[in-house]
Amino acid sequence: MSRPALLLFDVNETLLDLTPLQASIRRVLPGADSPKLWFTTMLQYATAMSLAEQYATLPEIGTAVLRMLAEGRGVKLSEEQARIAIAPITRLPAYPDVAPALARLRAAGFKLAALSNSTTTGLRSQLDYAGLASCFDAQFSVQETGVYKPHASVYQGALRRMRVEPKEAMLVAAHGWDVAGARWAGLRNAFVRRNDQAPFPLAEPPELLVADIGELADRLGA
The missing domain is CATH 1.10.150.240 (Putative phosphatase; domain 2)
Incomplete structure (x- = not known):
């Protein structure tokens, strides 16, 4: 891959x-x-x-x-x-697998960005509280575009800011609608199985299907 x-x-x-x-x-x-x-x-x-x-x-x-x-x-x-x-x-803990896996991905040279339906201020507060803010190169809120995921403009706007083509980016999410939306916008995708969620059957199967962010890091060779 x-x-x-x-x-x-x-x-x-x-x-x-x-x-x-x-x-x-x-x-x-x-x-x-x-x-x-x-x-x-x-x-x-x-x-x-x-x-x-x-x-x-x-x-x-x-x-x-x-x-x-x-x-x-x-x-x-x-x-x-x-x-x-x-x-x-705005005061939610990160899952135990998240911080170590993000650190591994950064150490392996991946660019990491957060892309959320939360407000700009809310997203910053969330990542600060969870101790994850320093893991990301950028944080993007839908507040910047005025529409919510899975609208294609949300994903495309983040890619423009990061100067990355859709085929070079992978959206990682635990929601079938989000993973499907990213794929329909031309991005690659990875589905994280949280809380008995599953991919949306009317979309293409996700490129990666993982139990947590640790497994994602493993699959990406980090």
């Missing part, structure tokens, strides 16, 4: 463990499935806004979606209560 010049990493759930955020969501939204429902619905509405050429930040969408879902389950949440419930999104 040829070596990618650039590795673009999704952040939420790919590098960072959402458990503290899930516990906070579960405290205000009834149902064992409430954290997953909130996360997937937030992404659904972010994508819907992009299709409708509208934009709000991920915290704004997350707050609105949490209030909407709570109302549907008979719970009245104020905007402030919802904001407090999703606040742990």
Whole structure:
């Protein structure tokens, strides 16, 4: 396998463990499935806004979606209560495999960049809190483009900034829609199996399918 010049990493759930955020969501939204429902619905509405050429930040969408879902389950949440419930999104730990594997990849000469649906400030806070900021050559937020992944312009914008062609870049993510979106935009891709997730069957199979970032480093020869 040829070596990618650039590795673009999704952040939420790919590098960072959402458990503290899930516990906070579960405290205000009834149902064992409430954290997953909130996360997937937030992404659904972010994508819907992009299709409708509208934009709000991920915290704004997350707050609105949490209030909407709570109302549907008979719970009245104020905007402030919802904001407090999703606040742990900037204080998430990295999975244990992440920091050592990123260090190996950097030592092997790979360029590394983070590419997230989080805001610019939120992404910086997340990586600082998790101790990962120094692992990356660059950090990119969709706030810079005004549309959300998997819109092709998000991936393409990051590649322009890094001066890398799509075929020289690999998107690494734990979400089927993100890995598929990168491939449709011309990038290579690697799927990380986190939390029982699987690739999207209507897209081409990912180039790499790995259990964690450590296995990714192994497969890339780092």
